[in-house]
Amino acid sequence: MSLNRFRVPPWRDGGLVLAACVLSACVGRYLTSTVKPVDFQVYRLGSERAFAGGDVYASWLHGLDIAPPGLPFTYPPFAALFLWPTTWFSPGFAVFSWSVLAVLCLALSLHLARPAWADGAAPWQGSASGAGRLAGFGRWPLVLAGLVLALSLSDVVNQHLAYGQINLLLMGMCLVDVARRDDTRLGRWLPRGTLIGIAAAVKLVPIFFLALFLLLRQWRLAGWTLAGAAGATAAGFAFFPEMSVRFFRTTFWGLANDVAFAPEMFASPGNVSVQGAVAFLGGPHWLGTALAALVGAAGLWCARETFRRAGLLASVVSAGVTATVITPASWIHRAVFFIPAVLILYWNGGRGQRRAAAALGAVLFCWCPSLANVLAATGQPALAPVAFVLRFAQQAAELCAVVLLTRLPQMARWTGEQPEPDPPATARRDVGRRDCRGGANRVGGRAHSAAAV
Known part of the structure; x- marks a missing residue:
């Protein structure tokens, strides 16, 4: 009897993980429904102001979900360009899509760190037979889906979804960048290290990986990380020249004060x-x-x-x-x-x-x-x-x-x-x-x- 009769559809495992990500995003948003996604609104409103010709560093942002006296835009100018797609949709749909994207990046990061016993195939790839599967699903996709759902109850992921943060997306970019190969079509057009550089141009924390690559003498990775950050920063200058000058001349040096508005907030358990x-x-x-x-x-x-x-x-x-x-x-x-x-x-x-x-x-x-x-x-x-x-x-x-x-x-x-x-x-x-x-x-x-x- 041919094994094709028992071939598992290649979309089934991927559909399971995707459904878990959507459900996890819904659970996270439901559990923190009283918290407004103010960070996401800062991304959205900041990008809107920048593309309207305004300066996001000249004054604090005011708008939907942001209470007086407003919130500052504490990211490099390229972030306004990177976050432009958040302005393409209605606020409600944009927040939901952003949450699902964040959980998808979490699932991808967990897949990259998967255990040795996990199936070598990605969760969106099918299996040639039904062996080693439960209810038609692979063992690792089931575990991955369960992890994603469980982590929606964790403090880190729950708070991330509540405020509409960007960190899971940036982590996914960084881990994908070091896990992929150079000898592929994508690797030739977008060398490894470039995505980490772009992530650092959105939020400065990933630039720490540049120091790691230099310490490890991974010169190619370090070079492309620096090139990615420089190229993205140059794009920010090209789109928003005056805003970029203000950021690197004055705003950059006061970021710690902008992120923690008051000494008591800086010293709080949340920091x-x-x-x-x-x-x-x-x-x-x-x-x-x-x-x-x-x-x-x-x-x-x-x-x-x-x-x-x-x-x-x-x-x-x-x-x-x-x-x-x-x-x-x-x-x-x-x-x-x-x-x-x-x-x-x-x-x-x-x-x-x-x-x-x-x-x-x-x-x-x-x-x-x-x-x-x-x-x-x-x-x-x-x-x-x-x-x-x-x-x-x-x-x-x-x-x-x-x-x-x-x-x-x-x-x-x-x-x-x-x-x-x-x-x-x-x-x-x-x-x-x-x-x-x-x-x-x-x-x-x-x-x-x-x-x-």
């Missing part, structure tokens, strides 16, 4: 950055800056060790976690790289590492900053220690994930299990260089390639 933690403890500004620099340097070292042991994709995820922690103002919805970091730890570690990853993942669902605010507002001395711990839980979890990623092959020793043999340093360097040049990224002994993306 999970290193500088925000120092401000919460009453430390001086220079101390927060110095500690952020030290954490950034240590994070780059950890990312280099992660690269040597687990490949480029895991290294970029590690650096992404560090980048969000060291920015002056880092609200909870920016911690998107923490999600694939936890999953990489869980998929590829021994028993002890899986337990650690599960504990770190639990932080995602504890809503620590929000709960810390609630407990602190009660004024009860007995609750103060709990509020204090919750205040720093997110930062501690992210920093722990960065450190644990450097020990992926050795974590089994903590539980008495026999670790995998550690290859010689020369072999690690050779494999790592081959991975970066070819687009393959070793996570859990499996290569990610553009064919699987």
Whole structure:
């Protein structure tokens, strides 16, 4: 009997993941229906003003969902060009589409960090037979759909959808960029590193990956990242010359004040950055800056060790976690790289590492900053220690994930299990260089390639 009779339609797994993304976006928006998507409206109104000939940095934005006195546009000028499609549709449809796009980027990022047991085919590709499937769906697409739905209840994703943020889209761009190959038609027309550069021209945080590539001596990636950022910035100058001059001459230097409007907001539990933690403890500004620099340097070292042991994709995820922690103002919805970091730890570690990853993942669902605010507002001395711990839980979890990623092959020793043999340093360097040049990224002994993306 021919296997074609049992061939699974190629659209079924992809349809399952797409349906999960749409449902996740709906759940996220429903759970935070009282919160207005003010960040998305800033993107939309800022782009509208820029294309109408106005200057988005001259005054704060006012409009739908934005309460007085308004909100500032804190992004580079190219962002107004990049976000222009948000103005093409009605506000309601635009917000919904933006939420679905964000969750799709989350699903794509999780797929890139998928475990070794996952089917090598992408979730939108069919299977030649019904083997290894449940109710007609592949094992990994079912897990991926479940993860997407579960993460809609997490603090990071929920707050991201509530405010209409852009971070999941930028993370997807960065991870796709390092996971794809150069020897494809797309790779020849759009070399790897270019998308990261474009993402950095939209929001400055991804420029941290340039430092990582230089540290790893990945000159081609670093060069195309710089070229992508420069080209996108030049496009911003071409479309909005006066606005661009204002941004780089004055606005850029006061971004920290624009993002956190008041000292009490900067020091609030919602700001999970290193500088925000120092401000919460009453430390001086220079101390927060110095500690952020030290954490950034240590994070780059950890990312280099992660690269040597687990490949480029895991290294970029590690650096992404560090980048969000060291920015002056880092609200909870920016911690998107923490999600694939936890999953990489869980998929590829021994028993002890899986337990650690599960504990770190639990932080995602504890809503620590929000709960810390609630407990602190009660004024009860007995609750103060709990509020204090919750205040720093997110930062501690992210920093722990960065450190644990450097020990992926050795974590089994903590539980008495026999670790995998550690290859010689020369072999690690050779494999790592081959991975970066070819687009393959070793996570859990499996290569990610553009064919699987």
